[in-house]
Amino acid sequence: MKDFNPNELRNAFGSFMTGVTVVTTRAPDGTSVGFTANSFSSVSLDPPLLLVCPGRFLSSYETFHNATHFAVSVLAEGQEDVSNTFASFKGDRFARAAHGDDLHGIPFIRGAVARFSCVTHQAIPAGDHTILLGEVKDFDHSGDAGLGYAGGRYFSLGLEREASESIAQGAVVGAIIETPAGILLEETPDGLRPPQIIARTRTNQLEALGAGLVARGISANLGRVYSAFDDRRLAAHHTYVLATGAAPAKAGYLRCIAPPDLPGQRYTTPAIATMMARFALETRTRTFTLYLGDEGTGDTHQT
Numbered sequence: 159m160k161d162f163n164p165n166e167l168r169n170a171f172g173s174f175m176t177g178v179t180v181v182t183t184r185a186p187d188g189t190s191v192g193f194t195a196n197s198f199s200s201v202s203l204d205p206p207l208l209l210v211c212p213g214r215f216l217s218s219y220e221t222f223h224n225a226t227h228f229a230v231s232v233l234a235e236g237q238e239d240v241s242n243t244f245a246s247f248k249g250d251r252f253a254r255a256a257h258g259d260d261l262h263g264i265p266f267i268r269g270a271v272a273r274f275s276c277v278t279h280q281a282i283p284a285g286d287h288t289i290l291l292g293e294v295k296d297f298d299h300s301g302d303a304g305l306g307y308a309g310g311r312y313f314s315l316g317l318e319r320e321a322s323e324s325i326a327q328g329a330v331v332g333a334i335i336e337t338p339a340g341i342l343l344e345e346t347p348d349g350l351r352p353p354q355i356i357a358r359t360r361t362n363q364l365e366a367l368g369a370g371l372v373a374r375g376i377s378a379n380l381g382r383v384y385s386a387f388d389d390r391r392l393a394a395h396h397t398y399v400l401a402t403g404a405a406p407a408k409a410g411y412l413r414c415i416a417p418p419d420l421p422g423q424r425y426t427t428p429a430i431a432t433m434m435a436r437f438a439l440e441t442r443t444r445t446f447t448l449y450l451g452d453e454g455t456g457d458t459h460q461t
Contacts, residue, residue, distance in 0.1 A: 175308040178237075180244045180255075181210050182265045183221060183228040190252050190265045191218040194245035196307050197287070198230060206294040207279055211287040223281050223288050229260050230274045230292070231267035233305040238312050238411060240267060241305065261296050272299035306347075312411060313347040329357035330394055331367045333401040334437055335378045340414035341437075342376065342405060349424040350413065352398055352434075363397070371403075376412075378403030385433050385449040387456060398433065400446060417441040429453035 182192035197211035210230060212222040222228065233241055243254045256268040260275040267273075276292025306313040332354030335342040343350040355370035357363050364380055371378050381400040388395050405414050415423060420438040425431040433449065436458075440446050447458040 169310075175306060175313075178233045178241050178305045178307050178312070179210070180231045180233060180240065180267050180270075181212065181222070181228060182231070182257075182267075183218075183225040184264060185218070185221045190257075191221050192244050192251060192265065193218060193222075194241050198232075201291065205279075207291055208274060208276065208294060209289055209291050211284070211289055213287045215286070219288070222290060225290075226278055227262040227264050228276050228278065228290065228292060229262075229264040229266045230276065231270035232272040232299075233267065234269055234271045234300075235303045235305055236411070237267075237269060237305055241307075241312070270300075271302045271304045273297060308347065312345070329363075330354050330396045331357045331363045332396070332398045333367060333371065333378055333380060334384060334398055334434075335376070335401040335403045337403055337405045337414055339405045340416045341420060341434075342378075342403065343413050343415055343423075345411045345413050346426055348426045350415070351426045351430050353412075354396075354398075357397075364399070367399070374412075375406045376403060377406075383448060384437070384446060387429060387449065387451050387453060389427065389429050389453040391453060392427070396429070427453070 176196040177198065179195050179198045180192050181195050181198075182190065185191055193212065193216055195210050195212070199209050201207040201209050208230065210228075212219055216222070240255045243251050247254065252265060257265045258268055260266050260273070262275055262277075264275065266275070274292070274294050275296040276294055279291040279293045280289075282289040282291070332352040334352050342353065344353050353371055353374065353376060355367050357366060368378070368380060378401040381402070383397060384400045385398045386396070406412060417438045421435040423431075423434070425434060436449070437446075449458050450456055
């Protein structure tokens with residue numbers, strides 16, 4: 159039998175795109191326990207069965223292996239903080255996440271896009287995990303977009319749909335937002351980018367951008383235009399303005415990057431990478447120019 163490098167095998171498994179769930183139950187003494195899992199799958203409709211796979215490395219492994227009931231909460235876009243809490247936080251995880259109890263008294267995560275309340279159907283030891291089969295006794299779902307995970311990173315289908323729509327509309331408006339913690343950027347499966355919206359019309363674009371930022375929990379003061387270019391590869395016009403603001407309390411898919419570190423990041427497009435490298439350079443002197451052109455060539459102008 160071939161010897162596998164565990165890290166390489168984990169990376170290969172991680173290339174499969176999944177949703178993100180939090181699996182919960184109660185210990186015999188009534189204590190709530192839970193962990194983040196993307197090893198979740200539907201199994202059968204008749205009877206209604208699903209499975210999750212708690213690992214032996216979990217401090218709560220024996221509790222789940224012997225549980226008579228458990229619940230699965232499918233996390234929504236923007237619940238990255240919940241996922242991270244139940245993946246690694248060592249304290250009271252439930253104190254950090256809004257939750258309620260299902261019909262069996264098992265906690266579930268509020269705001270999840272789907273919730274399944276299960277009676278344990280079978281627990282099957284399998285290597286360093288247990289295959290925990292549950293019979294669904296109750297469920298609900300919101301129809302909202304779920305949180306995705308692949309290659310060690312979160313992704314958002316809602317944001318990806320927005321990106322596709324922006325190309326169809328032919329106009330993107332975004333903001334390079336300076337905060338005390340760094341430059342605020344959105345994290346997508348294709349890399350980082352400044353927060354941006356779809357420009358539905360050519361008028362009131364700054365107002366639309368401001369409203370779009372507020373809807374994402376971002377407070378920013380919008381300033382002058384920093385870059386305006388046509389990306390011929392995407393058939394879209396892009397306009398980015400300078401802005402100042404504060405980092406959101408719940409970062410979710412947002413990251414703050416120090417200006418000197420901007421050139422070393424992976425961005426969604428080469429044009430954005432070039433723009434952010436120019437911005438990093440110009441922050442040293444605080445002399446910001448205006449770029450006009452396309453994704454490859456153009457001119458900078460002192461303003």
